[in-house]
Amino acid sequence: MRPHTRRDKLDHDRSIASDHHHGHLARARRRSGTGTALLTNLAAPMTMTAAFLAHTERFGCPRKILAISSGAARRPIEGWSAYCAGKAGLDMFVRSINAEYAQAPAERAVRAVALAPGVVDTGMQATIRDADFAQVQRFRDLKENDQLASADDTAQRIAAYLERPDFGSTELDDIRNT
Template sequence: MSAAKHLYIVTGASRGLGAAITRALLVPGNRVVCVARSRNPEMEAVATASGVPVAWHLQDLAQPGPAAGWLGSVLDAVDEPPASVTLILNAGVVEPIGPITQLNENTLIPHLLTNLAAPMTMTGAFLEHTARFDCPRKILAISSGAARNPVPGWSAYCAGKAALDMFIRSVNAEYRDLPAPRAVRAVSLAPGVVDTDMQATIRDAEFADVQRFRDLKANDKLSSPEETAQRIAAYLTRPDFGTTELDDIRNY
């Protein structure tokens, strides 16, 4: 019988930070479930070459009900007891960017469904459908500095990520002190300013602080997705994971 593997579920694995986190997790002893709306053939080839078992799923995570149903069925299909199981809530969007007077239902609701409601329902599915595993359970939400300090023009993103932070604290309040293996440790982690498509969207937008982001890029001051992902992968294995429930990878 093969040794039990550490199971990771990565949302938003097709591009940017999620793709880099997936690559960082391609080490022997892991298995990874990836989800996004689009495929990334280059990533899939890298995963295949690594020999690490990786499953790719297409799912629109702007729909919290189907997102939770999808995750539940993925977890129910796990037939080898894992050594640990970790949900990485990385998928996210930054738009709409603009003044609060221009917030409207058509863009605000899909934003909050993706960045907040689906992570919440997927966490619920994770808690329920991993309860049968006799192993450590962890949740890592990718937050933002904007959850903790407002950026004018980013009210939807700031509010959604701040609520995600509080949701993660709520998970800990309900689950952290339960006896093992029912206990769950959760962290909401800001990744720094990372050179991804999301940063390109930000540089193309109009808001008061946009020049700061254009200067960061022009002066080569963005973190690379690969380096950030390596640090996040190391963070996930820290014995004290969960002690600082709202954290920032730049502290390490």
């Protein structure tokens, strides 16, 4: 659909302005990463969650949903508009799931958490450190000062988090708080 615009106005009812994971919003129209970022970080998890809930309804047991969030969902990072928006949307989706299932009987309960894993030493972090954006030095310093969590340790902590008896008592959590 063609957006209704003037040079100084964008009508969000008819179009979406966006950026790639790392890039200034004003240059977004030259990249195609926005749709991918929103699909990966919001639409795909929503679709998978809906399928999970539909297919497990017949089991008659409590269900847990753990979404991997990000600090970028809770604090804006210049140049990461699509990533921040996707992850913030995922946080709200988790809260909405909990609201929708708040009155479910215990045998069909659904508890959902959006868990930020901290800054983990992954390929994504390597890409971030090679990017050009205002806060890039922070990520370079974390690596240089050996302050990144290992992927294996983070995976073990996430698995342990799922088994906590109080899982779901905090909708938006950070693995570093546990």
